[in-house]
Amino acid sequence: MLLLYLAGAGRDPAAFDDPDRFDVSRTGGAEHLAFSAGVHYCLGAPLARTEAVTAVRRLAERFPRLERAGRLRRRRGTVIRGPVELVVGQPARALAA
Numbered sequence: 001m002l003l004l005y006l007a008g009a010g011r012d013p014a015a016f017d018d019p020d021r022f023d024v025s026r027t028g029g030a031e032h033l034a035f036s037a038g039v040h041y042c043l044g045a046p047l048a049r050t051e052a053v054t055a056v057r058r059l060a061e062r063f064p065r066l067e068r069a070g071r072l073r074r075r076r077g078t079v080i081r082g083p084v085e086l087v088v089g090q091p092a093r094a095l096a097a
């Protein structure tokens, strides 16, 4: 059996500069595999991208000083990865402004 980690491919330093850095403004790099590739490329990719852009933009507009304020709890498993819980907050002085 062969198990491929698409997320691992996205952290390949031979393909991406500083691959562990979260950078939503990356351009010009290799094509990532989050939506797979070839004939089974994710049919919902355009919708997923639109949703993500809208959600992150609205979150940043509503909470411009948002920062990590607690623990990150990761989902257990090998295929679907990501956080189950990420505690964030905004400094009180930013909320008052």
Ligand code: HEM
Pocket: 006, 033, 034, 035, 036, 039, 040, 041, 042, 043, 044, 045, 047, 048
């Ligand atoms: C961030 C969100 C999403 C991610 C990361 C994602 C990722 C993927 C990946 C990796 C595959 C390939 C699976 C494989 O090769 O076996 C896939 C396939 C697929 N995705 Fe998504 N997906 C997302 C959102 C969506 C949405 C919103 C829809 C529909 C509204 C969707 C519909 C599909 C369908 C129908 C396939 C099967 C394509 C085929 O086998 O020809 N996905 N997706």
